[in-house]
Amino acid sequence: MIAIDKRLKTIAGFVTHGGFAVDVGTDHGYLAIYLVESGRSKKALATDVREMPLQSAKQNIAEHLLGEKINTMLTDGLTGVELGGVTDIIVAGMGGILISEILEARHPLGGKNLVLQPMTQAGHLRQWLCQNGYNILEEAPAFVGDKAYCVIHAQYDGVVRDSDELFCLVGKIPQSKGEDVERYLAHIEQKLLKKAAGLKKSGKEPEELRRTLDLVDKLGRKR
Structure with a gap:
């Protein structure tokens, strides 16, 4: 079993059991490998906008003998990704503004489980989700060493919501457990x-x- 840090494990915890996950900006493919290897996802698509990280992901996927269950794709965000059958869209490890732009390009993403992990500008992302009809169901914090991360679990329902400054700052983390x-x-x-x-x-x-x-x-x- 591939070893991953607490940030990635927290992300994995929001992914649908037995589903089909798209990992946008997969980097080295670690999360996609963990999801399939652990049985959390039946299959996955790992995408990245850069050739070198995608090649690294392909190599890691091959080393774990998961080539039949994890496909890779060189693309910017969700551009060209066929979403039929996809249950989960994971966008992690990038700024909140960029994440919102990736979602905006394929908006609305109805019927999909969104798992988002902004490295910066989390407040911007929360505000964008609320203004564009996405329900933030829950959030969870994670620490890797002294670095703090938040993971946002959201789904589209078409309802526009208010988001005050405090909500943009901490979201639903005060209501979470752990x-x-x-x-x-x-x-x-x-x-x-x-x-x-x-x-x-x-x-x-x-x-x-x-x-x-x-x-x-x-x-x-x-x-």
């Missing part, structure tokens, strides 16, 4: 406090300082 939830919220709080300290020191943007401290207060009431 050992990393409190640690993740503390991590976000520390980032806000660091930002507030910088704003206070500069003496500029008093309104932004007020908003930041207000977010700290609201986040504290969520914990």
